[in-house]
Amino acid sequence: MINAFARQAEQAGFGEIMSPIFEDIGVFKRLGESTDVVTKEMFDFFDKGDPPQHLALRPELTASVCRAFAEHRPTPAWKVWYEGPQFRYEQPQAGRYRQFTQVGVETLGTDDPQADVDTVVLGWRFYQSLGLREVTLLINSLGDANCRPAYLAALQAYLSSNALGLSPQSQATLERNPLRVLDSKRPEDEAVIAGAPLMVDFLSDETAEHFAAVRAGLDQLGIPYELSPRLVRGLDYYTRTTFEFAAEALTSAQNAVGGGGRYDGLVEALGGPPTPGIGFALGVDRILLACDAEGVFADEESTVKVFVVDVTETNEALRICEELRAAGLGADRAYDGRSMKAQMKVADRSGARFAVIVGDDELAAGEVTVRDLRGDGGQQRVPNHQLVATIAQAVGSVT
Ligand code: HAM
Secondary structure, three states: OHHHHHHHHHHOOOEEOOOOOEEEHHHHHOOOOOOHHHHOOOOEEEOOOOOOOEEEEOOOOHHHHHHHHHHHOOOOOEEEEEEEEEEOOOOOEOOEOOEEEEEEEEEEOOOOHHHHHHHHHHHHHHHHHHOOOOEEEEEEEOOOOOOHHHHHHHHHHHHHHOHHHOOHHHHHHHHHOHHHHOOOOOHHHHHHHHOOOOHHHHOOHHHHHHHHHHHHHHHHOOOOOEEOOOOOOOOOOOEEEEEEEEEOOOOOOOOEEEEEEEOOOHHHHOOOOOOOEEEEEEEHHHHHHHHHHHOOOOOOOOOEEEEEEEOOOOOHHHHHHHHHHHOOOEEEEOOOOOOHHHHHHHHHHOOOOEEEEEOHHHHHHOEEEEEEOOOOOOEEEEEHHHHHHHHHHHHHHHO
C-alpha cells in the first residue's frame, strides 16, 4: 500500500522526506496547546543531556515538515511525501492505536487554490486506485487569521449561552477551544450544535473566493464531495480549506481514513518566514480495515496446499510432508497424535486445499485418501507412489 502511494505521489511531483521519529517537544507543541494530541497524547521524555532536552515521539508529520522547511529553506513550492509510524497515547479501540502508520503529502510555499485541489484529488485517487468505493470526501473552510476571530467570538457567545444544553465534557471543551465542541459526537450535544453559527457565514471575501475556487476545481475534475460546514479537525493549525475522507464501510466511530487542509501560519510559528502550506495524512491501518470491510482484496492463496492427517501413530506424516515439500508442494501437519476430528479441524483452518488422510486401512494398503477441503469435498484413494503427481496435477488445475 505504501509503495502504491509512493508511486502516485512521485508521479504528481512530490519527493520523499524522511524526518526523525522524535523531535524537540516544542515542534509538536505548535499543533495547539488546546488539542488533546498535545495536552494528553504525547509520548514525551527527557534525554541524557545536561541540561536534559525534552523530546517527544512524533504524533504526526506536518509539524516536522514545517520545522524542516524553516531550518533548511528549500525553494518553494516545496512538495514532499512521507510514510511512517506516528504515536499518540490514545484510548486504544477498533481503528485507534497508540502506534499507527500514516502516508501523506505537504506542499509549502503556495496558497494557489489549485494546489488545494491537486492535494485533495491525490488523496481521492489513492482510495479509488485501491478499489475503495465507499469513501466520502467532506470539505469545509475554517477561515483565516482575519475572519476567524469574529466567528470564534460568535460561536463562544452562542455556546456559552446554551451551555446548560451541553454535556459536561463539552462544557469543559468550551472553555479551552469552542471550535472543538462542534466535533462532539455525543447525542446530548446534537441540538445545541445544530443551531451553532457556521464559519461559512463569516468568511471574508478573499477566503470565500479561495474556497469557491477550490470547489470549482473539484467540480471541473468531477470529484464528488460533501460540503460539511461543521467539519473541524483535531489539530489547531488549520486555516481555510480543510477536508476529511470518511470510509462508510467502517461502522466504528473511527471512520476517518484520512484528513488534511491548509496551515498557512505553521512555518512562521516554527521560526520560518511566512509560508502557506497544504497537505493531508492518510491512516494506513484504517485504510486496510476499510479494504477488508469492502472486500477489496481477493483471498490470498495459501502456500500450504496439503494438510496431512495421520492417525496411525507411525512416521507417515513425516514421510509424506517431506516428499511433498521436496517436490515443491507446500505441506503441513498436526503433532501429538491428536484425534482424527481434531486434526481435520486444524486442516480446515490451515487454508490448505487438500487433506491427505492416513488411517490403518490406508497404511495396510500402501495408499492415502486425498480429500478436497473446498470445491465439492470429494475424496479418492491414491497409491503412495502416485501422491506427488496427483497433488501436483490437482493444484495445477485449481490455481
Ligand atoms: P489526523 O486527522 O490527526 O491529521 O490524522 C490523519 C489520519 O491518520 C486520520 O484520518 C486517521 O486515518 C489516522 N489516524 C490518526 N490517529 C490514529 C490512531 N490513533 N490510530 C489509527 N489511525 C489514526 C494529521 O495527522 C495531519 N498531520 C494531517 C495533515 C497533513 N494536515 C495537513 N497536512
